[in-house]
Amino acid sequence: MKTPPRLVARTLMVTFVTVAAILTVVFIVITLDVRDRVRAAEIDKLRVSESVFTALEAKRRQDQVAAMATLAENPTLKAALDTYFSERGFNGSSDEQLRATVTGETAKLAASVPAEVLAVVDVDGRIFTSAGPLAGRWPAGEEIRIPAGTNPTFEGVVVLPSGTFRVSAARLMFDDRAIGVLVAGTSLDANYAQELSNLSRAGVVIAVGGSIVARTVSEAVARDLVASDEEGGTRTLGGEEYAVRLLPDLEPAHVYTLTSVDAAAHEPTQAALYALAAIAGGGFVLAAIGSLWLARQLVEPINRVSGEIATMAAARDFGRTLAPTGTSRELDALTATFNDLMRGLGAAEAETRSAYLGAIRALAAALDARDPYTAGHSERVSTLSVMMGRVMRVPTDELEILRLGALLHDIGKIGVADEILRKADPLTAAEFEQLKRHPTLGARILRQVPFLTAHLPIVELHHERPDGRGYPFGLRGDDIPRAARIVHVADAFDAMTSARAYRAARPPAEAFAELQRFAGTEFDVTCVEALLTAMPSSQDVPEPALAQLLGRQLV
Amino acid sequence: MMRPRHLLCVVAATIGLLAAGPRPEAQEAASVRGRVAIGIPVTAKRATSTYSRSVQTMALAPESELRHVVVYVKDAPKTPLTPVNAEIRQKDENFVPRVVAVPVGSEVTFPNDDPIYHNVFSLSRTKTFDLGRFPRGKSRGVRFDKPGLVKVFCQIHSHMSATVMVFDHPWFAIPDEGGRFDLSGVPPGTHQITAWHERLGDTTLQVSVEPGRAAIVDFVLPVPAQP
Numbered sequence: 001m002k003t004p005p006r007l008v009a010r011t012l013m014v015t016f017v018t019v020a021a022i023l024t025v026v027f028i029v030i031t032l033d034v035r036d037r038v039r040a041a042e043i044d045k046l047r048v049s050e051s052v053f054t055a056l057e058a059k060r061r062q063d064q065v066a067a068m069a070t071l072a073e074n075p076t077l078k079a080a081l082d083t084y085f086s087e088r089g090f091n092g093s094s095d096e097q098l099r100a101t102v103t104g105e106t107a108k109l110a111a112s113v114p115a116e117v118l119a120v121v122d123v124d125g126r127i128f129t130s131a132g133p134l135a136g137r138w139p140a141g142e143e144i145r146i147p148a149g150t151n152p153t154f155e156g157v158v159v160l161p162s163g164t165f166r167v168s169a170a171r172l173m174f175d176d177r178a179i180g181v182l183v184a185g186t187s188l189d190a191n192y193a194q195e196l197s198n199l200s201r202a203g204v205v206i207a208v209g210g211s212i213v214a215r216t217v218s219e220a221v222a223r224d225l226v227a228s229d230e231e232g233g234t235r236t237l238g239g240e241e242y243a244v245r246l247l248p249d250l251e252p253a254h255v256y257t258l259t260s261v262d263a264a265a266h267e268p269t270q271a272a273l274y275a276l277a278a279i280a281g282g283g284f285v286l287a288a289i290g291s292l293w294l295a296r297q298l299v300e301p302i303n304r305v306s307g308e309i310a311t312m313a314a315a316r317d318f319g320r321t322l323a324p325t326g327t328s329r330e331l332d333a334l335t336a337t338f339n340d341l342m343r344g345l346g347a348a349e350a351e352t353r354s355a356y357l358g359a360i361r362a363l364a365a366a367l368d369a370r371d372p373y374t375a376g377h378s379e380r381v382s383t384l385s386v387m388m389g390r391v392m393r394v395p396t397d398e399l400e401i402l403r404l405g406a407l408l409h410d411i412g413k414i415g416v417a418d419e420i421l422r423k424a425d426p427l428t429a430a431e432f433e434q435l436k437r438h439p440t441l442g443a444r445i446l447r448q449v450p451f452l453t454a455h456l457p458i459v460e461l462h463h464e465r466p467d468g469r470g471y472p473f474g475l476r477g478d479d480i481p482r483a484a485r486i487v488h489v490a491d492a493f494d495a496m497t498s499a500r501a502y503r504a505a506r507p508p509a510e511a512f513a514e515l516q517r518f519a520g521t522e523f524d525v526t527c528v529e530a531l532l533t534a535m536p537s538s539q540d541v542p543e544p545a546l547a548q549l550l551g552r553q554l555v
Numbered sequence: 556m557m558r559p560r561h562l563l564c565v566v567a568a569t570i571g572l573l574a575a576g577p578r579p580e581a582q583e584a585a586s587v588r589g590r591v592a593i594g595i596p597v598t599a600k601r602a603t604s605t606y607s608r609s610v611q612t613m614a615l616a617p618e619s620e621l622r623h624v625v626v627y628v629k630d631a632p633k634t635p636l637t638p639v640n641a642e643i644r645q646k647d648e649n650f651v652p653r654v655v656a657v658p659v660g661s662e663v664t665f666p667n668d669d670p671i672y673h674n675v676f677s678l679s680r681t682k683t684f685d686l687g688r689f690p691r692g693k694s695r696g697v698r699f700d701k702p703g704l705v706k707v708f709c710q711i712h713s714h715m716s717a718t719v720m721v722f723d724h725p726w727f728a729i730p731d732e733g734g735r736f737d738l739s740g741v742p743p744g745t746h747q748i749t750a751w752h753e754r755l756g757d758t759t760l761q762v763s764v765e766p767g768r769a770a771i772v773d774f775v776l777p778v779p780a781q782p
Contacts, residue, residue, distance in 0.1 A: 075713035082716060083678045083706040089756040090704040095680045174716040175649070177754050 049200035072170035115184035137162035301325035384490035405458030412442025424501035589772035627727035629747035650717030664696035
């Protein structure tokens with residue numbers, strides 16, 4: 001069978017599981033909440049950056065338009081351009097110096113505008129000359145579509161084979177006569193996207209007609225964005241959620257700003273996670289301390305009680321009661337029940353013991369009653385032995401053994417024939433041998449009873465003598481157990497002071513004298529002295545006192 | 556002060572007299588007459604500049620677009636001519652008239668009628684000049700020694716432009732307000748007659764001139780492409 005776990009393990013497990021469950025729920029809630037907030041924040045951020053962009057763009061356009069209108073009034077440029085085309089119309093050829101003049105003026109103007117390319121476009125919509133860092137991408141003769149209109153200036157996006165450009169244009173006019181267009185262009189390329197990205201702190205994708213022109217995000221995301229027909233503030237691109245916004249007024253180019261909600265949520269989620277980890281650590285420590293304390297509170301009194309019970313069991317001391325622990329009602333109920341049980345057990349044992357004693361006493365009395373001369377002998381020997389034992393400071397438990405052993409010392413006489421016991425005449429040698437068997441016989445009878453194991457030596461050895469001439473074994477001196485020696489002396493004393501069929505009872509003083517005479521040979525010296533001490537000065541003791549003491553009429 | 560239209564009449568009359576005067580050849584000459592028309596009105600007023608003028612008058616409207624046309628015989632032989640004096644005034648931030656045709660050797664003066672400074676210059680191969688800046692009441696002139704087209708601009712007011720056409724033969728004319736023109740004394744034969752407009756460019760027609768008979772040439776100038 002499996003051993004059940006310890007209480008500490010149980011409380012720890014329950015607490016830890018509870019704390020972990022709470023933390024898990026908190027973590028999920030926080031993560032979702034952070035994500036929601038971040039999504040809203042990112043959409044808001046894009047909206048704000050779009051407003052900023054729109055405002056800046058409006059300002060930029062205004063400035064650009066003003067700048068272009070001013071540049072378009074350059075008289076040398078206009079004169080040279082008009083003269084060039086007028087001469088070509090008139091003569092079929094024109095002065096290439098004029099073209100050089102226009103080119104030179106354009107280059108000068110290009111240096112003063114922030115655009116990447118500045119070009120003069122003729123009335124047929126073809127580039128006449130261009131200047132600026134990206135002039136190479138606007139070769140002369142290239143057609144460039146500036147929508148016809150009544151406005152003297154134009155802002156928008158044009159698509160050339162060499163790329164897509166944001167342009168600001170101003171017409172070159174003589175009164176109502178247009179001779180061309182001055183166009184400033186800025187490439188919608190990676191640089192522009194990067195600049196916009198830096199301004200808006202978001203990713204930028206520029207697409208024209210479904211193809212990506214520039215991007216600051218991964219190609220997969222940009223492709224998904226251009227391909228997606230989702231509407232609204234967020235879209236799923238490349239497996240991630242993005243907040244997306246399309247910047248206005250840049251047709252036919254689509255300029256998107258976008259930020260990854262996942263990426264933006266990462267940092268706050270991480271922060272929340274760290275905080276939660278700290279809380280979790282603290283929580284677990286507190287839970288551990290709490291559950292250990294609780295377990296201790298529960299286990300400690302239980303251990304104490306069970307230890308006490310174990311001690312009681314080991315000592316076979318069932319008379320003691322367990323003190324209530326005062327730690328819990330349940331445990332106190334348990335100890336009270338245990339005490340009741342033990343009280344019941346003790347009462348039952350006492351009853352058993354008294355029944356035993358009664359039976360043994362009855363047995364001894366029955367034995368004594370076989371012979372009128374020995375009536376009360378066993379009781380008297382028992383009383384005398386205990387008195388002597390007390391004098392000799394025999395421990396209490398041994399006194400009890402002594403009391404019972406002395407009571408039973410002659411039990412073996414059951415197996416001795418009445419004729420021998422009651423015989424008034426001296427016994428023959430064979431008869432005496434019969435009588436001498438009674439200690440061995442008694443021991444054999446009592447050996448059947450485990451309860452009387454401790455009393456056996458008294459029964460078996462109460463006729464041994466210190467000089468080794470006793471029976472049945474002829475043990476000497478200290479080889480004979482003290483209890484047996486005590487009973488031997490008490491037996492002899494009572495025998496001498498009792499009447500027999502063949503003689504009268506002798507007075508105690510005579511009996512004392514007899515005992516003292518044979519002390520050291522037949523009787524143990526210490527026991528004889530103890531008897532003398534127990535029976536205060538035999539001569540001084542009045543007869544009735546002794547009679548009362550011994551519980552019988554001394555004859 | 557003479558009004559531009561009257562001035563133009565004077566100039567035209569002078570040219571007519573000169574053309575009619577010395578006969579280049581003993582042959583019997585004929586005239587080429589006709590009308591010039593423009594496909595659609597190009598005078599529709601448009602915003603011309605983001606900046607407003609410093610002089611605002613209704614005179615900004617040009618006389619007639621047809622007055623900006625010069626009709627001439629393209630393949631005419633070189634003919635000695637008497638120079639004339641012509642005038643292009645600077646009035647209301649405009650050159651008036653915008654188009655002038657003169658024989659070789661003529662001098663054109665540029666009086667300033669505006670209360671502001673003007674500048675007159677040209678980058679044309681035929682005659683490159685810069686008359687500098689001059690105020691109201693002043694006038695500066697320039698002589699045109701070579702035939703050809705001369706574009707004239709003002710450095711200060713970039714929207715102003717004028718054209719001086721210099722011929723080495725007498726067969727050229729600016730149509731009247733109705734678009735009518737008359738080139739007299741054209742030698743018989745097949746000729747290229749060109750109608751030039753400052754914005755619409757050249758339109759050339761071939762005409763056979765027979766002695767003693769007026770050849771009729773009617774032009775319809777194309778609509779220009781708008782940038």
